[in-house]
């Protein structure tokens with residue numbers, strides 16, 4: 001299979017990991033040779049409830065037998081999306097009430113940027129250095145990593161950068177600013193937490209200037225940090241919340257949520273300010289609903305904090321200099337980029353799945369399914385420690 005995968009499927013890099021997948025269940029992915037790989041990555045924070053969670057599979061099967069795609073987004077009332085957006089509103093602080101469902105994280109970011117420009121009538125967008133918000137033209141424009149974007153220029157104009165957690169830079173937010181967009185916890189940069197009431201201060205400055213605050217929770221959302229959404233840790237409610245990844249526990253999805261007053265502007269002058277064929281797809285909405293119900297009706301979310309403590313107590317080694325992040329969004333900061341790289345590759349040979357971060361080359365990602373068991377955590381950490389002892 002790998003030969004055809006490399007030949008016919010467009011590649012993202014010259015060195016894909018290339019596991020030949022047979023099936024997946026719980027915290028394991030099985031390859032076509034019958035090996036079980038313990039998954040410490042969860043499809044990069046996407047498989048919230050692990051692989052093929054029975055509730056999710058049942059919801060999908062049930063919906064597939066009723067109807068799949070029937071109309072473009074926004075025309076027909078379809079129960080999975082309607083029930084889902086209401087349940088989301090019930091579990092979000094006011095005024096976050098109305099959700100626009102789309103197909104991926106990056107499309108949700110595009111929608112949120114358009115909404116902020118439309119609502120404020122301003123064009124300037126402020127993003128953080130070392131942020132990652134996706135790879136379509138608008139999201140890519142937000143990135144300050146010239147090496148990754150220069151060949152795609154010209155990109156969106158009127159975008160400026162501030163340093164995450166730097167209060168002095170908040171002066172750059174002015175009456176010209178349409179929105180400030182931040183990851184609640186910076187992912188690709190190395191799982192950097194906001195400190196010192198930073199998000200609250202950004203929100204206050206935005207409010208004073210008439211700018212909107214967009215928080216990108218595509219990675220930390222849906223329980224990964226011990227709360228349904230990470231912003232709940234930081235006493236700051238965004239004007240627009242962007243979600244995706246773990247939302248449907250393994251199906252492609254994204255969404256952005258705002259107050260009715262803000263969101264309504266996207267449907268008038270011009271009407272159809274954002275449109276999509278498959279957004280709100282009933283099968284994906286059913287999967288999102290099953291995921292959210294499982295999170296709300298269990299201790300999965302609060303358990304992530306106990307699991308964080310377990311990881312941190314087990315992963316003590318001179319080559320691990322620091323463990324960053326929160327809940328089950330953890331990054332092991334190694335003593336060098338070489339150690340990080342070698343650990344990911346050698347763990348693969350031991351059937352433990354680890355991964356890199358986009359911009360922090362000393363980091364090794366640990367973002368397992370939230371349903372991972374204590375035994376699985378201990379097994380995986382034992383592999384990591386044994387490998388580090390030989391390196």
Ligand SMILES: Cc1ncc(COP(=O)(O)O)c(C=O)c1O
Pocket residue numbers: 044104105106107109132133134135183187216217218219244245253254
């Ligand atoms: C914080 C953040 N924003 C946006 C995205 C883009 O989401 P997607 O890959 O679904 O387009 C990602 C994906 O890794 C992300 O981590």
